[in-house]
Amino acid sequence: MHDTPSETRRVRLSCEEADILLDNLAAHYRLFAPVRLPGRGRFSDQDAIRYAEVHTVHEIEHARRSHFSPKEILFPVSQTLFYLMDDALQEPQDDPRDMLVFLRACDIHGIARLDDIFLNNGPEPEPYYARRRARIKLALLECRHSLDEHCFCVAMGTNRTDAYAMAVRCDEGQLLVEVRDDDLRPALPASAAPADFTPEFPTADPQPVVVPDADRLQSAIRDHGFFAHPMWADYAKRCIACGRCNTHCMTCSCFTAYDIAYTEQPNAGERRRVWASCHIDRFTDMAGGHAFRDENGSRMRFKTMHKIHDFYQRFGRHMCVGCGRCDASCPEYISFATCISAISRVLEER
Amino acid sequence: MSTDLNTKLIMRNAYRITSDRRHTCLRVRVPGGHLEARHLSLIQHIADTYGNGTVHITTRQGFEIPGIPYEMIPEVNRALAPLLEALEVAIGVPLDDTTQGYPAAGTRNVAACIGNRVCPFANNDTTALAQRIEATIFPNHYHVKVAVTGCPNDCIKAHLQDxxxxxxxxxxxxxxxxIGCEACVTNxxxxxxxxxxxxxxxxxxxxQRCIGCGECVLKCxxxxxxxxxxxxxxxxxxxxTGKKNPRLAATFLEWAAEPVILAVLRNVYKFIDEHIDRSLPKEHLGYIVDRIGYPAFRDALLDGVALNPQARVAERLDFHGYWHTADGIMQW
Known part of the structure; x- marks a missing residue:
């Protein structure tokens, strides 16, 4: 990303050439992209779309949003931090290869949010994240338009990015590629035809989403009892606290850790770190059986405030990147985008 | 002059002998219980033109069209042809002449819950499977009831079928x-x-305990x-159901693949043919098996069937029905 525009190469590749590009890249990088897993969706005979390692272009699901976000490449659902054997402790070998991840503009912004939390939120960067983060390059999967009705990246200001090493557009069986990174450029096949391609970005959300002004929101919380607003009581009746909005979210980054002893060898075991989330039971459990947010409406409020207020107060930008995965995954049809627009209306009416 | 009928042939043609001496009632099959809405207009046309303008929706997901004079049967059968083409021939049911009405009525319409085209709980496309079953066992004169349901909630009441x-x-x-959240465990x-x-x-x-409902997938x-x-x-x-000994069905196979299911259903008819009590006007399959015993029935059903490796066969059948006896009723 330090190169000047003159060094950027823009080409059009046939399917065969595109696979040569991936082959060449695979010599140095593990390639991750959204793929379709037939029949593995939540409902029978429906596919799951998830991030996985790919080797050919046709494996990449370029038309639809992945159900789970690419955050799991940097921040795995479950990760063994170390193994224990009597008094000895050993860290697992992380795969030492570099990675190239194909992802959307909103998700590239999402990685910047994860950086804020894991790298910039305390005196020390979080080492497990930092280790993987240092090995990742980003390949933009172009969205010329919103992928579907759930997108609201334009409202969140995450529709555009230049923080990518390369960009691709799937165009009628061909691949348009822009390569900006010095390390990636040699991977282009020699036969690649020059093309006039720079990625385009969505300029309008399918439905307008109004993001509340964070400072007005702060005053509403501090001075006007916004947490007691009846809208949260409504979510208390609707939300079932299943946690899907959190687990599908690109920027939710809470975790917990536990130690286990192996059943057949109790003097050996491991410490695992796993995703945790504010909608799932036990997130706020404390000694003595106390819990701060037993009611589902207060969990919804907590998450919402974190996404569009608290994070902003600390880092100067909203945590939510408008990828729409929370809305797409909610079994109760609770729309986060509708929620934050409703908050904006409440602030206007005050 | 009185009406002179061969009631056996009438019934085999899917017309009923009714409580009204002059009128019959046509039983329309809808395999899988799902049809394109356009076919409803033909059902309406037959009811309005030949019947009494009403239609009864049956528990087996068919339509009964009552009030049809017996002498109109040939004409009704000709009017019915497009429905037989669309709902039977199109799914692979071998019918030679669709202008003659249904060639059999003993094996009943294969019913199905709404399945995964609509229901999030369903583990398969029940309508499509019901149609493949229909193509496997129909037309057939022996009385066999089959239904397909997408999950153990059993909304189609598969437990009340043969x-x-x-x-x-x-x-x-x-x-x-x-992540150890226990959402699946608790549910x-x-x-x-x-x-x-x-x-x-x-x-x-x-x-040993998992019944394959798929709820864990929904909750995770x-x-x-x-x-x-x-x-x-x-x-x-x-x-x-019935008067003598109503009971819920018992599990015969678990984790069977579709070819096994179809092969087993194909084998039923030979067993019935060999063992049915022909001194009765009709003997239901369950009562035949009550006489002959489960092991012989099991062997007949599995004859020549290549079980998939996951499939498990019941060692015995535990029914929890009841026999209606006056002794069980309090006398006042």
């Missing part, structure tokens, strides 16, 4: 995605069979649980 087919999901966990304990528990913070399935927030894309089925058999 053969009930229940969709099973072979669920698999990706342990690397399990399975409270609403299903308690087949799941956490072992070292990861959900583990007890294959991280997508750790998913269905193996191969479809499996539990087959429950010999359920019945």
């Amino acid at each position: 053969f009930g087919i229940i969709g099973q999901a072979a669920v698999e966990i990706d342990a690397a995605r399990c 399975c304990r409270k609403r299903v069979t308690g087949a799941l528990e956490l072992q070292n913070m990861i959900a583990v399935r007890d294959a 927030p991280t997508g750790a649980w998913s269905r193996n894309p191969h479809k499996f089925f539990r087959m429950v058999i010999l359920g019945r």
